[in-house]
Amino acid sequence: MKKHKICAVLDDSIAYELGIEPGDFLLNINGQPIVDVFDYRFLIAAEYLDITVQSSDGSIFVLEIEKDEDEDLGLIFSSDLMDKVKSCQNKCLFCFIDQLPPNMRSTVYFKDDDWRLSYLYGNYITLTNMTDSDYLRLAQHKLSPINVSVHATDPQVRKQILNHKNAHLILEHIQKILDLGIQINAQIVLCPGINDGQILDQTIRDLSRFIPNILSLSVVPVGISKFRDGLPNLDSFDQSSAQAVIETIHKWQKFYQLKMDTRFVFAADEFYVLAKLPLPDYLDYEDFPVIDNGVGMLAKFRHELISCLNNLDGNPSHSDKVKYICPVGVIAYNFMLENVNLIKDKFPNIEIEVCSITNNYFGDRVTVTGLLTAQDIEAELKSKDLTDVIILIADNMLKMDEDIFLDNITVDELENNLDAKIQIMPHNDGAMWLNLLSL
The missing domain is CATH 3.80.30.10 (pyruvate-formate lyase- activating enzyme)
Incomplete structure (x- = not known):
C-alpha cells in the first residue's frame, strides 16, 4: 500500500481539528488508493470522507469527515505531485x-x-x-x-x-x-x-x-x-x-x-x-x-508598459533622483533600453541604466536573461558605483519558490557582495514592472 507522508498541517484546517500531525501518513480515502495529487484532489472533493491515516507510531485509524464540497483538508505533503516524477528516457541532440x-x-x-x-x-x-x-x-x-x-x-x-x-x-x-x-x-x-x-x-x-x-x-x-x-x-x-x-x-x-x-x-x-x-x-x-x-512575452510586456504609462500623469511622486540598474541578457538589451527610454521620457526624475550581461557561466551563445547567474551579474556590476542604486533582477533568473540563482548564489549573497539593494521584478508583466518602480 502506497503511503503519503504528511509534512505539515495547516492551522485551523479540518486535518488540524482532527488531530492529524506532521509525520503521519495518509493511506487511502474512502478505501481508494492514492497514486498522486490528482487522485487526492478528486477524492477530497466529496462532502463525506473516510480517510485512513497511519500515525508516526504505526497505529492506523479511520476518520469520518463531513465537509463542504471542494473544501480542502489542510494537508501538506513532501512533494506537489505526491508521487515519483517520471524521468526522461530520451537522449536528445540538443538537451540543455x-x-x-x-x-x-x-x-x-x-x-x-x-x-x-x-x-x-x-x-x-x-x-x-x-x-x-x-x-x-x-x-x-x-x-x-x-x-x-x-x-x-x-x-x-x-x-x-x-x-x-x-x-x-x-x-x-x-x-x-x-x-x-x-x-x-x-x-x-x-x-x-x-x-x-x-x-x-x-x-x-x-x-x-x-x-x-x-x-x-x-x-x-x-x-x-x-x-x-x-x-x-x-x-x-x-x-x-x-x-x-x-x-x-x-x-x-x-x-x-x-x-x-x-x-x-x-x-x-x-x-x-x-x-x-x-x-x-x-x-x-x-x-x-x-x-x-x-512566445509573445516581449510584445505583451511592451503593450502593458505603454498602457500603464498612458494612464499616469507623469508627475513624480517625489523630488528625489531614483537610480536603478537593470541587468539583462545580451539579446534583451535593445528591447529593455527602449522600454526604459519610454519611462524616462515621462518621468525624468528616474534614472535606469540597462546593463547587458555576457553569459560567461554558460558561454556567450546563451543570451537570454532567464539564464543569467549571480556571478556574471556581480562580475559586470562590481566596478560600478552602486551607492544608492537599486538593482532590478528579473524573477525568471531565480528558482520558482526561492530567491536563489542557477549558480546556487542567493539574492541576499549577491546583495552583500555588491553592497547594494536588489529588487525582484516580474519578467512577463510590463504594468507590474512599472508599478514596482519608485516613480
Whole structure:
C-alpha cells in the first residue's frame, strides 16, 4: 500500500481539528488508493470522507469527515505531485541539461518527462515513455491541455533528434491523446540543418491537421552552451537563418489565418531579435497560448508598459533622483533600453541604466536573461558605483519558490557582495514592472 507522508498541517484546517500531525501518513480515502495529487484532489472533493491515516507510531485509524464540497483538508505533503516524477528516457541532440556545468542547484540536473508536470507546471513532454496506465489516468482526470515537444513529424528525423525507439510514433501518440478529449500545445526546438527548412514545413503541415485540438505550435531556437564536450556539433541561428525561419512561419500564419481563423504557429521572441525584425503586434499573438515558452512575452510586456504609462500623469511622486540598474541578457538589451527610454521620457526624475550581461557561466551563445547567474551579474556590476542604486533582477533568473540563482548564489549573497539593494521584478508583466518602480 502506497503511503503519503504528511509534512505539515495547516492551522485551523479540518486535518488540524482532527488531530492529524506532521509525520503521519495518509493511506487511502474512502478505501481508494492514492497514486498522486490528482487522485487526492478528486477524492477530497466529496462532502463525506473516510480517510485512513497511519500515525508516526504505526497505529492506523479511520476518520469520518463531513465537509463542504471542494473544501480542502489542510494537508501538506513532501512533494506537489505526491508521487515519483517520471524521468526522461530520451537522449536528445540538443538537451540543455546535458550542457550544464557542475555545482548548480541539484534540481536542475533532473530530466523529467512526466505528463502530470506538463499539466501542473507547463513542462513539455515527448510522449516516448507514456504507458497504457498513463493514458488511462490522463483520460480519467481529463487534464487538458498538456504541452508536447514534437520537434519533427518526419519519423527518421525525430528519431535522430530524440534517440529513442518510440520517437517515430509521434503522430500516433498525438492522435491517441486527442482521442481522449485532451488538447495539446505543441513545440518545436529548431536546430539549423536538422529540422528546419522542408522538415519544418512538413511538421507544421502535419500538425495543422489536428487544429483546433492542437491549440498552438511554438517554434523556439536551440540553446547551446559552452559545455558540449563529447556531444554532437550543433549550430546556432544567426540573422540570416533566423529571418528564414520567420519567413516560413509568417507564410503559414497567413495561410491558417485565412483557412482556420487562427495563426496556429508562432515563433519565439528570440527569433525576431536575432533576425533584427520588428515584433508582431500584440493582437497577432491571439490569446497568448504559450507565452511561458517565450512566445509573445516581449510584445505583451511592451503593450502593458505603454498602457500603464498612458494612464499616469507623469508627475513624480517625489523630488528625489531614483537610480536603478537593470541587468539583462545580451539579446534583451535593445528591447529593455527602449522600454526604459519610454519611462524616462515621462518621468525624468528616474534614472535606469540597462546593463547587458555576457553569459560567461554558460558561454556567450546563451543570451537570454532567464539564464543569467549571480556571478556574471556581480562580475559586470562590481566596478560600478552602486551607492544608492537599486538593482532590478528579473524573477525568471531565480528558482520558482526561492530567491536563489542557477549558480546556487542567493539574492541576499549577491546583495552583500555588491553592497547594494536588489529588487525582484516580474519578467512577463510590463504594468507590474512599472508599478514596482519608485516613480
